[in-house]
Amino acid sequence: MRNLLLAAVLMASAAPALAVDTLRCGSRLANVDMTAAEVLAVCGEPDYRDVWRVPGAAPGYLGAVEEWTYNRGSSQLLWVLRFRNGRLQRIDADGYGFAADAAQDCAQRGIQRGMSKYRLVAQCGEPVTKTADVVQAPVERHSRVYDPRAEYGGWETVYREEWVYNFGAARFMRIVHLDNGRVTDVEFGGRGFDAR
Missing domain, CATH: 3.30.1450 (Beta-lactamase Inhibitory Protein; Chain:B, domain 1)
Known part of the structure; x- marks a missing residue:
């Protein structure tokens, strides 16, 4: 009990x-x-x-x-x-909030679902590439980030982005998916590259 x-x-x-x-x-x-x-x-x-x-x-x-x-x-x-x-x-x-000059680490575990874009930029900086589009998505996919217990139906307009981070040739790139300014998924991409 x-x-x-x-x-x-x-x-x-x-x-x-x-x-x-x-x-x-x-x-x-x-x-x-x-x-x-x-x-x-x-x-x-x-x-x-x-x-x-x-x-x-x-x-x-x-x-x-x-x-x-x-x-x-x-x-x-x-x-x-x-x-x-x-x-x-x-x-x-x-x-x-947090101190603007606080040391941040952009580890795989540090990027969490539901994290705001502001916190992502503060932690990892700007990505090497960004893509954005406005799409129709099932309500439950987007809203799960905010309240995983709720049940939803139907469709909504979503501002969807994909950010790619490059951490050099020794690490894999990281692909971060965002819906309406919140992280929805993180995955590994191909091997990164060293800046020229």
């Missing part, structure tokens, strides 16, 4: 990231439905801006969907703000 209670508590604590409607930036507040320009005026430039741009779209414009990440250090939560068509749609916490 005691083990069942412990399992229930652990499953309840594995809920998706905390979502809120307001974010405090100094003495000012950013709210859902604000424009991207208003959020910039309140919170300043984000530490990371992830633009989900359809391949071939003109640079310089806001993407149809963007995620801005604010990292305020290891003692505060990392905040992810999602914009759709230039308006703040949602505000999520993504665990605690």
Whole structure:
């Protein structure tokens, strides 16, 4: 009985990231439905801006969907703000932040399913190549990353990327798959190469 209670508590604590409607930036507040320009005026430039741009779209414009990440250090939560068509749609916490100059290791075990793109870049740097496309995917494939207990059906539009990391001729390349800015899978590629 005691083990069942412990399992229930652990499953309840594995809920998706905390979502809120307001974010405090100094003495000012950013709210859902604000424009991207208003959020910039309140919170300043984000530490990371992830633009989900359809391949071939003109640079310089806001993407149809963007995620801005604010990292305020290891003692505060990392905040992810999602914009759709230039308006703040949602505000999520993504665990605690980290020091920008902290040493990182891009080990195979270090890249986890559900990891945000910001954490991936901070840990492994920019990949040698990136590809992106907008696809229709079964809802359960994408949503499993956030809540593996839930059952879903139907289809949704997903911003799907593939990043390839090269760690030199002594190691295999690493191929990282991402859906909507979150790692969904990691696999080994061919032997890497040394930069010329």
